[in-house]
Amino acid sequence: MNYRHSFHAGNFADLVKHALVLWLVETLQARGPLTVLDTHAGAGLYDLSGDAARSKEAEAGVARLMSAEGRTPLMDALAARVAALNPDGGVRYYPGSPLLIADALAPGGRYLGFELNPPVRELLTQALSDRPNAEGREGDGYAMATAEAARARGPLVLIDPPFEKPDDYIRSAETALAVVRRDPAATVAVWTPLKDLETFDAFTRRLAGKAPVLVAEARLRPLTNPMKMNGCAMVVVNPPPGAEAAAAEICGWVADSLGDPGGRAEVWML
Ligand SMILES: C[S@@+](CC[C@H](N)C(=O)[O-])C[C@H]1O[C@@H](n2cnc3c(N)ncnc32)[C@H](O)[C@@H]1O
Numbered sequence: 001m002n003y004r005h006s007f008h009a010g011n012f013a014d015l016v017k018h019a020l021v022l023w024l025v026e027t028l029q030a031r032g033p034l035t036v037l038d039t040h041a042g043a044g045l046y047d048l049s050g051d052a053a054r055s056k057e058a059e060a061g062v063a064r065l066m067s068a069e070g071r072t073p074l075m076d077a078l079a080a081r082v083a084a085l086n087p088d089g090g091v092r093y094y095p096g097s098p099l100l101i102a103d104a105l106a107p108g109g110r111y112l113g114f115e116l117n118p119p120v121r122e123l124l125t126q127a128l129s130d131r132p133n134a135e136g137r138e139g140d141g142y143a144m145a146t147a148e149a150a151r152a153r154g155p156l157v158l159i160d161p162p163f164e165k166p167d168d169y170i171r172s173a174e175t176a177l178a179v180v181r182r183d184p185a186a187t188v189a190v191w192t193p194l195k196d197l198e199t200f201d202a203f204t205r206r207l208a209g210k211a212p213v214l215v216a217e218a219r220l221r222p223l224t225n226p227m228k229m230n231g232c233a234m235v236v237v238n239p240p241p242g243a244e245a246a247a248a249e250i251c252g253w254v255a256d257s258l259g260d261p262g263g264r265a266e267v268w269m270l
Pocket residue numbers: 001003005017038039040041042043044095096097098114115116117120139140141142160161162
């Protein structure tokens with residue numbers, strides 16, 4: 001396990017994922033208390049003065065979000081969460097999905113995140129220590145979230161792997177399908193990088209025809225160099241009404257504001 005999200009926290013891909021997850025939480029909990037299961041939770045909270053300052057990814061991502069004028073409402077909602085973590089101004093702290101979700105949940109809602117790496121799981125527990133509605137557990141998130149989803153009603157499941165193992169695409173698709181087969185009221189959101197289209201197409205083909213699937217891509221540059229993360233996508237199985245417009249707003253803002261001139265957003269139903 002070499003992957004360290006602390007280098008990537010607050011980058012453009014986190015902004016796409018977190019803005020859409022915030023919208024999903026707000027929308028799904030309108031029908032009642034929501035359980036959110038996070039297969040790959042990470043540390044929960046990131047100090048951007050460390051690894052992220054070296055990678056400069058947050059500088060090109062959340063720093064630009066916070067200083068941007070004319071943010072759209074859903075990007076504004078994410079910016080408000082970041083501002084709440086930085087009461088003295090600036091952008092030193094950035095929330096991971098655990099903190100972001102725990103703080104967005106209405107009373108009765110519950111967050112359960114899984115993390116395989118023990119030191120990262122300790123950071124996660126620390127980050128959530130004063131959030132009684134939230135818990136971090138150590139272990140394999142694909143298996144543990146699938147088991148936990150079977151005990152919840154209409155949960156939201158976030159699948160956000162590092163994609164450092166060759167089977168992460170297959171396990172993400174299988175987990176998503178297992179969850180919605182068992183509970184058609186569940187919604188599953190999978191984050192993926194966009195490098196070349198062949199890998200991504202193979203992933204979406206695994207889901208096609210098995211459930212309603214929204215694909216939301218933020219392409220920051222043309223996908224001509226497969227060695228680079230040229231963009232990212234959120235693939236939402238069983239998206240709630242309004243998801244297409246929400247994703248278009250988020251991916252559109254990120255591609256237009258943070259991408260190269262050749263960047264663009266693509267949002268469609270499979
Ligand atoms: C991309 S990061 C998660 C970021 C987090 N979801 C967020 O948005 O703030 C991926 C995390 O998954 C962890 N991980 C890798 N394989 C895992 C597995 N099979 N189950 C649970 N966690 C895993 C890594 O240690 C890493 O912390």
